[in-house]
Amino acid sequence: MSVSARPLPVTHTDDETDLASLKVVPSRHPWRWVGVAVVLVLLAQFLHGLATNPGWDWPVFSQYFTADSILRAVGVTIQLTFHGTVLGFALGVVLALMRLSKSPFLQVVSWTYVWAFRSIPLIVQLLFWFNIAYLYQRFDFGVPFGPSFFSFDTKDLIGPMSAAVLGLALHQAAYAAEIVRSGIISVDHGQLEAAAALGIPRLRQFRRIVLPQAMRSILPNAANEVISLFKGTSVVSVMAIGELFYQAQVIYGRNARVVALLMVATVWYIAMTTLLSLVQYYLERHYAKGALRNLPPTPLQRVRAQVAVLRAKAGANR
Amino acid sequence: MSPAMVDLRGIHKSFGTLEVLKGVTLKVESGEVVVVLGPSGSGKSTLLRTINHLEKVDQGYVSIDGDLLGYRRVGDRLHELKEREILKQRTHIGFVFQNFNLFPHLTALENVAEAPLSAQRRSRKEVHADAVRLLARVGLSDKENAYPRQLSGGQQQRVAIARALALDPKLLLFDEPTSALDPELVGEVLDVIKDLARTGTTMIVVTHEIGFAREVADRVVFMDGGVVVEQGTPAEVLDRPHHPRTQAFLSKVL
Numbered sequence: 001m002s003v004s005a006r007p008l009p010v011t012h013t014d015d016e017t018d019l020a021s022l023k024v025v026p027s028r029h030p031w032r033w034v035g036v037a038v039v040l041v042l043l044a045q046f047l048h049g050l051a052t053n054p055g056w057d058w059p060v061f062s063q064y065f066t067a068d069s070i071l072r073a074v075g076v077t078i079q080l081t082f083h084g085t086v087l088g089f090a091l092g093v094v095l096a097l098m099r100l101s102k103s104p105f106l107q108v109v110s111w112t113y114v115w116a117f118r119s120i121p122l123i124v125q126l127l128f129w130f131n132i133a134y135l136y137q138r139f140d141f142g143v144p145f146g147p148s149f150f151s152f153d154t155k156d157l158i159g160p161m162s163a164a165v166l167g168l169a170l171h172q173a174a175y176a177a178e179i180v181r182s183g184i185i186s187v188d189h190g191q192l193e194a195a196a197a198l199g200i201p202r203l204r205q206f207r208r209i210v211l212p213q214a215m216r217s218i219l220p221n222a223a224n225e226v227i228s229l230f231k232g233t234s235v236v237s238v239m240a241i242g243e244l245f246y247q248a249q250v251i252y253g254r255n256a257r258v259v260a261l262l263m264v265a266t267v268w269y270i271a272m273t274t275l276l277s278l279v280q281y282y283l284e285r286h287y288a289k290g291a292l293r294n295l296p297p298t299p300l301q302r303v304r305a306q307v308a309v310l311r312a313k314a315g316a317n318r
Numbered sequence: 319m320s321p322a323m324v325d326l327r328g329i330h331k332s333f334g335t336l337e338v339l340k341g342v343t344l345k346v347e348s349g350e351v352v353v354v355l356g357p358s359g360s361g362k363s364t365l366l367r368t369i370n371h372l373e374k375v376d377q378g379y380v381s382i383d384g385d386l387l388g389y390r391r392v393g394d395r396l397h398e399l400k401e402r403e404i405l406k407q408r409t410h411i412g413f414v415f416q417n418f419n420l421f422p423h424l425t426a427l428e429n430v431a432e433a434p435l436s437a438q439r440r441s442r443k444e445v446h447a448d449a450v451r452l453l454a455r456v457g458l459s460d461k462e463n464a465y466p467r468q469l470s471g472g473q474q475q476r477v478a479i480a481r482a483l484a485l486d487p488k489l490l491l492f493d494e495p496t497s498a499l500d501p502e503l504v505g506e507v508l509d510v511i512k513d514l515a516r517t518g519t520t521m522i523v524v525t526h527e528i529g530f531a532r533e534v535a536d537r538v539v540f541m542d543g544g545v546v547v548e549q550g551t552p553a554e555v556l557d558r559p560h561h562p563r564t565q566a567f568l569s570k571v572l
Binding site: 195212 | 408409413415419421423425433481
């Protein structure tokens, strides 16, 4: 049997062995193993240091890690992050749509907002909101420059916590607007044409066609923003709000165990960020639907498959 | 003679300084299949896009079944319609794109059901049942739950045709529906379009498939340089073209 027009370069031998019956040797990667060994040694050294260096002060760490005051502070940090994210991204979506609208008026308003809030450092803005009652003692609702119908004391309307949420959300909105806008303009123009040709109403076009596709490029950036906001809430400590970092400072101000309490805060920050990263992974997977022919297995699914293979092998050997 | 279903009068359209349509007048009767031929850049795709107002015309007007597209006439003035009203007008016109433009994050069934669901005239169950029927009609009964990227080009274009049919349009527009397809996939798409032509659907097809024009068209329109150069039955235009530009074009493609 000969079909090949030209002889194969390597395997052209006189014996007629069927290549399919030969054993395949997978390619080896020795340097990977060297790398793994180096990293393991470094990791072992680091962990050894953590365990044996008394400077880390682990007894104090474990005393405070789940202390009530710290848990409450974690709660405040989560609350600030949640409200900052939800309000920030809600406003951000509106700003992005305004910027992309056909109305020059809305475009200018949106552009100006983003310009203003990206220009002011977050900490400066927070201090402004914190001291708003000094600038404007009362809020009056009524005819501009005319009589007022009802009014509030600014102090009652904007406490420290709402000042913090306001500052974080307004700051976040400027960045969220740009992230959402970048996602929207990354969607192929043909998608909008197709939706327009089908007469799908504008709002539904955005919700059903554009946003789900934009999410693929919005999500990684948005997750970055949420995580950085989460840690950025520590800035709020300048307003004496009992969030995680502020609480840690208060405690080490009392007992002078600086390292231990900074570690308490650090480990909480790491734990929460890990959780957010996991959420990000599964959200991204959700929005990858249809963008890839077939979704790759999750790390968990991969481990399960490996275990199943090993089990099958063990079963066969027995 | 009954008034034409599609009435294009003196359509002009420029992109910047480039005048793409230089006064096109065209009428299409109900149930008629019109195939538009012409060299690249002759303005045939642009003409098609003005019919459902994807391109706004600079001069002239488009009316479908007596309804002016994109404008409302009050006395001797034309008032520009709001986008919402234009979107509503478009639901009577099906459009099939050269690049399919299927929604990649929706399954074939969801693609077909999207527009009828957004019109909210019927229940989700009815719409889905209809979508299933439409997919069967284009020969894709087994692909309801496939995402566009899991389908071949020919299958994607057939989903796009089913999607365009979902609102039961009066008029179907095809913009070079087979130009993005591998040669062996062209036939399956053309077969679907031929079937539709036989059921009496009014359609305007921009294409390079001369054989298809000969077989299906009631009328062939030849465009060049932004104007209609010649039109008539396939036999007249394709076999005995009068105009030298038509003759030159056909001698190149046949």
